[in-house]
Amino acid sequence: MPEGLAFDEFASSRAQRLFQTAYLMCGDYHQAQDLVQTALSRLYPVWGRLTRREDLVSLDAYARKVLLNCYISHRRLRRSGEVAVADLPDRPGPGEDRGAALRITLLDALSRLPPRNRAAVVLRYLEDYSLEEVADAMDTTVSAVKSLSFRSLTTLRQILGPERAALLQD
Template identity: 60%
Template sequence: MRERPDFEEFAAGRARRLFQIAYLMCGDWYQAQDLVQTALGKMYAVWGRLRFEDGDAGLDAYARKVLLRTYLSHRRLRRSSELTVERVPDAPSDGAADGGAGRTELRLVLVEALAQLPPRNRAVVVLRYLEDHSVEAVAEMLGTSPAAVKSLTTRSLAKLRELLGDRDLFQWS
């Protein structure tokens, strides 16, 4: 029988799958991340005491159970903290008295424009400009050549300029 992995090895190997499960359960990217972190935190707290006869399969089943219970517990807590209001405000309040709405509008405009790009083009723009990876790093991630990344970048930026028109994207900064 194989020796049980240490916690870091277990978490690194299972986090992606746990995230997929959490996302399918809750339907929200950020909540899924929080659920996985909370579940792994709970497992870390008891890691030394965990014993399963069926090894990795038992650990995986336990992780899914902790994730599910975390999700259900979170749903109960979330439901009890919701506040009902008589009237929804006309404009969102993000804490910034001046320019906050402009930044929100800018994000929405950019997200909408990005969504209109094909998946590979969107990935190139996000990896190059939002994640700040080099052309070579993006090429390696996508399994393509640096020249292809440069070409995709050029076409993607041209399409974004076309979609955004002559909006001054820096007026809100």
């Protein structure tokens, strides 16, 4: 099978999952699309080397690692131009879907975390990766992931406040 075709199959079969992870990390639909495209464009030139040495699980892990690095690089470049916006309303308005309001509140709270903290929470709790997978994707140790996750969840609880933090337990 030609290398280009194998990459096309890999990219098309993994793009949606990578997009979901990117969206949870950045909270913006278009930026998530850009992050996935950037990650895939960084994978393509080294695809031949990767497929000779790696199994499919390792390719997925490598793709997540590249996506995470793209997200952190993007945040680093954008940091100087960020401007704070007003807080979102505490409760959904009349007729609003409570689930949608909760998702918006969670995305807002996640956006207040530093990029590495946010990535740890997204990968560990929202994407349900093991501690070892998160540590591998973030180039760190399992104990560092545990510590980062604990601190990040504590910060999220403080951001959300006791009433909204209780919603996370349901």
